Amino acid sequence: MSALLTPLRLELRAISKRYPGTLANDRVDLRIAAGEIHALLGENGAGKSTLMKIIYGVTRPDAGQMLWEGNPVQVQDPAAARDLGIGMVFQHFSLFETLTVAENIALALGRDAGSPKQLAPRIREVSQRYGMALEPERLVHSLSIGERQRVEIVRCLMQDIKLLILDEPTSVLTPQEVEQLFVTLRTLASEGCSILFISHKLQEVRQLCHHATVLRAGRVAGGCIPAERSDLQLAELMVGDTEGLDACYPKRAGGLPRLRLDDLCWRNQDPFGTSFEHLRLEVRSGEIVGIAGVAGNGQDELLALLSGETRLPASERERISLDNQPIANLYPDARRELGMAFVPAERLGHGAVPDMSLADNALLTAFQQGLVEHGLVRSSKVLALAEQIIQRFAVKTPGTQATARSLSGGNLQKFILGREMLQNPTLLVAAHPTWGVDVGAAATIHRALIALRDAGAAILVVSEDLDELLQISDRIGALCSGRLSPLKNTADTHSAEVGSWMAGQFDTAHAAS
Structure with a gap:
């Protein structure tokens, strides 16, 4: 499809957002047409998640303008975004663990949608239709990561939306579930719903998306039609260097x-x-x-x-x-x-304490590596280890005192893996x-x-x-x-x-x- 032949659903003009030590978005322009499936690509820390939060009203931009169906708007909060018809599935879940699946979805949909009990049959129908079966009565804390992702997707799909934002939606789905999800997304697009799709699975982007915008270091680095590029070409647009991206590692017999x-x-x-x-x-x-x-x-x-x-x-x-x-x-x-060293499935809250610094998070599991002596923390060694992790694993962060929460998902993952691996x-x-x-x-x-x-x-x-x-x-x-x-x-x-x-x-x- 051609976005030029269809009306614009969303337009961002020169959006900028700065955090202490980081310019997350630098005069970003983005245009999404009605019925278009548009990919947003970039390295971890390129500014994708910040831009999505601005669209969804979680974060306010420092500069720039957002137009919705041709009219300037200021999205004050997620409720205002939902009123416009914007739905979002976050990479990090936003669920209440002590509530049931149905209670979480009822909270998101508001009072007019009905009680959790009234919503339960519809939740079953929608989840089964999309190949993501859910039991509405289950408590969220008892769900696996993949099942929690399903709740996020189903919760969003149950809303009457004009723009669906998906942040890594297929990362915990089987190939069959991905295929079914893509059928659903194509159907939504054919009915005029716009979809903004964030994924690091480039083959999926090439298979699904009509257009792509590439962010690098907070700026728009270019755009393309994904179907006309190879995975390696898309990766090069994102990271600039394709060394090791298609590596074939020799297999070893264990000892x-x-x-x-x-x-x-x-x-x-x-x-x-x-x-x-x-x-x-x-x-x-x-x-x-x-x-x-x-x-x-x-x-x-x-x-x-x-x-x-x-x-x-x-x-x-x-x-x-x-x-x-x-x-x-x-x-x-x-x-x-x-x-033994261990890298858990959940980064924030399990692999790292969100509001603690990277240095303190390094200490959490590596304290037995000479970081504590006679009951006292050896701060210089803790800082040296945190700095070593950042350097060895190319973690993008302002420094060792940055909180775990401030890192993008991929950079936090590299830090946690580095912390465990450097313990040999x-x-x-x-x-x-x-x-x-x-x-x-x-x-x-x-x-x-x-x-x-x-x-x-x-x-x-x-x-x-x-x-x-x-x-x-x-x-x-x-x-x-x-x-x-x-x-x-x-x-x-x-x-x-x-x-x-x-x-x-x-x-x-x-x-x-």
Whole structure:
């Protein structure tokens, strides 16, 4: 389609926004036509999220003008944005964890939409129609990351909207769910709804979007028709340097077993959670094992059991071992003393404390690395570690005293990964290591994981990005309903086979190593 032949839905003129030490948006122009699917591309920290928050009324610009259907407007808050017909799905969730799915959606839609009980049938219908099944009565705190993302998307799709803003909407969806979502988005666009689509998955941008605007360092660096560019060309527009973006890493055979799960049986007390029966897994030194799966199939429970957030009784302590030492009943700090490092799925609030500085966040898990002596924090060493993480992993931030909340999602992810890797662990467990991360940052993270593997560490990566797992893993398997498929050499399998495992099509009799 041609935006020139259709009326403009949204126009931004010279939008600028400055934060202390950062010019997030620098005279940004953006035009979106009615019925257009428009991609906004850029590295982490390029200013995409700030611009979206300005459109949605979360943030006020310092300068510039916004026009809605040809008329100047000032969007004071998200309620005003929704009144105009603007809906947004945030990358970081904005849900109340102690409320149900239906209660969260009812709050967003307002009093006129009906009570949570009245909305429940419609929530089921909409979520099933879009391939993102939800139970309206479930409490949000019991949902996995992928399921929470589904709530955000469904909540937005239930509104009568003219502009739908999607920030990394497919990052926790299966390929089948992505395909169904794209069908829905194309239908919405054909009916005149405009869509602003933010994604680091360039193949999806090329497949879905009519036009793209590229931001770099807060400024518009250019635009294009994505279908006319390759993934590598789009990446070059975003980051300027394509080195390592299409790397093919050699596969390695692991050495001695480091992490072992031996016939692990665990009953989840949460009626909506996932339990495990006879789970077997082995991760060896010098290898990366990838675990794929659709959100809600036991990934969160497995990660909690491995990290020590969930512990087994002493009688079951040998069900999980690290270097032949039973650890299933140990607390997280005791496991770290034995050489384990952990990157959780949720960055803010789990991987980092939002309002604490990067230096203090470095101290949180690395305090056993000589940062505390005789009960006193060695501030100079803490600052040196934080600075080392920032430099080694190219974290874009004003400095070590910046709060974790102030970083973009990708830069915070690089900081958390860097903090764990620089502790030289013998075992690294990483959940969704490049979720919502731009192509340049993903390449940096992948190279770091491969380097840690080559140094002899055992690495377990749990991810819903199948392409990522096939790229970096030496062996791969999948979780489905708490069952783990056999692990297979990545070089000897393909995405279709792993996809069938994700759907539960495997024989657990041979699952383990």
